[in-house]
Structures are given as C-alpha cells and as structure tokens.
Amino acid sequence: MVFKCYMEIGRVAYISFGLHAGKLVAIVDVIDQNRALVDGPCSGVRRQAMPFKCMQLTDFVLKFPHSARQKYVRAAWEKEKINTKWKATRCAKKIEARERKATMTDFDRYKVMKAKKMRNRIIKHEVKKLQKASTQKGSPKKGAAQKALDAKVSAKKIPSKKAEGQKAAPAQKGQKGSGQKAPAKKGPAQKAAPAQKAAAPKAKK
Amino acid sequence: MYSRRAMYKRKYAAPKTRIERKKKEKVPATISKPVGGDKNGGTRVVKIHKMPQYYPTEDVPRKLLSHGKKPFSQHVRRLRASIKPSTVLIMLTGHHRGKRVVFLKQLASGLLLVTGPLTINRVPLRRTHQKFVIATSTRINLSGVKTPNHLTDAYFKKKRLRKPRHQGEIFDTEKEKYEITEQRKADQKTVDSQILPQIKKIPQLRGHLRSVFSLSNGVYPHKLVF
Numbered sequence: 001m002v003f004k005c006y007m008e009i010g011r012v013a014y015i016s017f018g019l020h021a022g023k024l025v026a027i028v029d030v031i032d033q034n035r036a037l038v039d040g041p042c043s044g045v046r047r048q049a050m051p052f053k054c055m056q057l058t059d060f061v062l063k064f065p066h067s068a069r070q071k072y073v074r075a076a077w078e079k080e081k082i083n084t085k086w087k088a089t090r091c092a093k094k095i096e097a098r099e100r101k102a103t104m105t106d107f108d109r110y111k112v113m114k115a116k117k118m119r120n121r122i123i124k125h126e127v128k129k130l131q132k133a134s135t136q137k138g139s140p141k142k143g144a145a146q147k148a149l150d151a152k153v154s155a156k157k158i159p160s161k162k163a164e165g166q167k168a169a170p171a172q173k174g175q176k177g178s179g180q181k182a183p184a185k186k187g188p189a190q191k192a193a194p195a196q197k198a199a200a201p202k203a204k205k
Numbered sequence: 206m207y208s209r210r211a212m213y214k215r216k217y218a219a220p221k222t223r224i225e226r227k228k229k230e231k232v233p234a235t236i237s238k239p240v241g242g243d244k245n246g247g248t249r250v251v252k253i254h255k256m257p258q259y260y261p262t263e264d265v266p267r268k269l270l271s272h273g274k275k276p277f278s279q280h281v282r283r284l285r286a287s288i289k290p291s292t293v294l295i296m297l298t299g300h301h302r303g304k305r306v307v308f309l310k311q312l313a314s315g316l317l318l319v320t321g322p323l324t325i326n327r328v329p330l331r332r333t334h335q336k337f338v339i340a341t342s343t344r345i346n347l348s349g350v351k352t353p354n355h356l357t358d359a360y361f362k363k364k365r366l367r368k369p370r371h372q373g374e375i376f377d378t379e380k381e382k383y384e385i386t387e388q389r390k391a392d393q394k395t396v397d398s399q400i401l402p403q404i405k406k407i408p409q410l411r412g413h414l415r416s417v418f419s420l421s422n423g424v425y426p427h428k429l430v431f
Binding site: 102103104105106107110111114 | 293295305341342343409410412413416418428429430431
C-alpha cells in the first residue's frame, strides 16, 4: 500500500494517547527518528517534543517553514481554518460519537435501543414490501428493486443516534410512503403516532 | 432580725429526740398478692425482694471499658452520594433483581424504601439494602410527594409464624402463607398515585422502568456510565 500522507513539516496530526490525547497539533520540525517538535497553538498544546508513535496523521498540511515560531504556526492554522475542517471530517465525527456512546446513561441506552428497534422494523417492512413486489412482477424487476432498497437503506442511516436519544423525541426517522404501519406494540406509542402522521419522508440529521 | 412572734414560733416545736430520729420509716418487705383458684385462700404473702437463687462459684472479672461500641439502633446511617430521593435504582439481588425502581427515602435502620411503582413493574413498597443496588443518574421530580409517616422498619418487618401451642398439629402453623394486608394495598396506592403522574411526564420513562437490566456480550459494568 503506497502511503499518501507523510510526516512532514506542517502536517496536522491527531494525538491519540498521552497527556494531550484527542488534540490536534502541527509538526514544526523533526528531532530524530522517533520524535518531532510539535506545536498546537489553537488546540492548547505547548510547543514540545512528541514521539511519532502517539501521533496520527490527518489529511491537512499547513504551509510554514521549519522551526517557525508559534505566531506563524497559529497564523497558518487559522488561515486554513483547521479546527472547523477537522470537525467536519468523518474521523472527528466518529470520535465524537464514540465519546458520546461511552457517556450514555442507563436511560439513554434504553432510548437508543428502542430507537434502533423501531428503525429496523421500518426497514424490514420496506424490504418485505419490495420483495413481495418483485416476486409478483417477475425477475426483471428484481435488479431495480434491489437498487431501490439500497437507496432506502442508506437514507435511513442515522449518523449520531445518541443526539436523538438525548432529545427525547427520536421520532425523526426517515420513512418512505404513507402506508406505513409502524408497530405500536411494545415500542413507545408516542413514537409511532408522529411516525404515522408524517406523510413525506422526514430528513434525517 | 426575726420578729419576736417568729422567734417564738421557731422555738415552739419540740426538738426531735434521738429515739425519734433513729426510728426510720419502715419499708414493707412483703406484699400480699391475689391468687386464683378455689380453695386456695384469696391471697398469698409474697416477699418483695427475694434472696438470690444462685451464687456463682467464681467471681466474674470486671470487664474492661470499651469505646464506641454502640448497639445497632444507635449506629450512624450513611447513604451513598449517588442515591438521592427519586433516583431510579437497579435492584441487584432478591426476587426483583434487575428491575428498575424508584427510591423514596432511607429508613431509620439504614435500609432504602423503594417502590416499583407496582403497576409498572410489580415491585411493591419494599425495603432494599443500598449495597445491593446500582444508583443511576436518572431522577424523577418527586418534590411534592409525601410518603406516609407510618412506613417504618417495624411496618415492613417480617412476621414470624406462631409456634404451635398444642402438641397435636406441629406442621399446621398459623400465618404460614404471607397475605397482602389491606393496609399495604392502601399505602401502595397513596404513594404510587403521587409518583405515576411524574413518571408519565418524562417520555419513555415508564417503558424504561418496565424493562429489566441485563448484561450482554461486550457490556462491562466498570465501563458503563449509569
């Protein structure tokens, strides 16, 4: 596998463990085989030596000469708006989701379980409908049915379920069609009611 | 200093003679008590202070002074900081293990008074030990809820079945099977009727209280945040 990201001057790295775990730094200079001079003016990391082992590369590279002063590192950082760009990456979102999952309380876990159950029921319902439609209409429709199913499944993905669980109104499920009979058995009834009321598919955040 | 009349009064009482001083009030040594049965005579004369019936052969040595050894009733009752009134607790032992219940208050013996509520998870007003309970961070607003005062340890104490008096039926004791008294049902109703509206206010809390806590693969209690 050819490497695409390199440890270079100006590379923004994510610190995975240690005192500054979870913060972003920029590589200012290389000290020797194992360590780099590192600075994170916008993330609260003082200029210091840091082993390569605890750094994980990101896609961002800043432009400043080696051993540049903190003032110029900060200027480059803010010019590139690294902080906002980092928050928008998938990686950062996954990290955040993991952290939120770890701090879920007992009640949150219950709400998430109910939300997942509801969502899976809706998906299964749609799948069954499509399967039924494809078997009735014969095999040429199966390819189209499969594609439609994939589109529906991807539309139903909830990126951060915990946000919904905490809002205590996790009725923002995407649905297709108005003939939805969301099961109102054990699942919370208040979720089913707004689900049935919605005619158009709600956009998921 | 005193008026002459008072002086005269003070001098008038005859001084108590020695004999009179030595003659003390005689404390009665016996008392007569009624006795039942015919032909027994009505009463018996009984000594008030009897002679000891047993003299130990060895002298019992004096016990050393101890410090801070209090009986159970005077022990200090502590409560974990995470357990506050109206917290949802997870019971870990007993018949209702795994169930999530609402904590009401700590009783005088240190045990916790909890309730299901009964209609939600079939846990009545009950006592539990705080050691065998997980305190979650979920709280209900029970500010206006008043638990009756007569719910004490004595109220909840288990009743022993009566020992058989007659020699015949040894196995047939009374109160063998526990029956729910009307008093308990009434108290359950008064407490639960105050709690249930508060539970209904929080969405999904009722379902949460109905569910049972369990561990599964990949779930480690030391990593869970309750």
